[in-house]
Amino acid sequence: MADADVEMLAAALRRDSADLELYGAVLTAKLADSLPPGSVRVERRRSLGHRLAGRPGAVAEVTVLLGDLRFSLGTQEGRTTAEICHEVRGVVLSRRPVDLDAWLRDLAGALTRAAATNARARTAVERFLT
Secondary structure, three states, X not given: OOHHHHHHHHHHHHHOOOOXXXXXXXXXXXXXXXXXXXXXXXXXXXXXXXXXXOOOOEXXXXXXXXXXXXXXXXXXXXXXXXXEEEEEOOXXXXXXXXXXXXXXXXXXXXXXXXXXXXXXXXXXXXHHHO
16 A cells, blocks of 8 residues: 555544544444454453443553554543554563554554455554545
């Protein structure tokens, strides 16, 4: 895919990133069904109110695993945090905090590279672009 395709994918990802709750739902709906099982994880925090009401809880962190890269988006003290880790067999070799735009751009690039060789990743990219 060309650089223009990566930018278009990043724009599609950015469009849906108003808040972490919405982002968790978008990534889960659009990516989880298209990528291998376990590639997208959403961690939630459940307060007592959530438990009593039978609600799943607020999204605390969204993680996307693509090859040896782990893209994590979460909240810390009320602000969004983004991180990209290089991970091999569960061992984190490097951890890089980034801003949301860099996180989106790098995630779009990793999805684009995966789409070039993997039909499931290609389906995930097409779902974002349509």
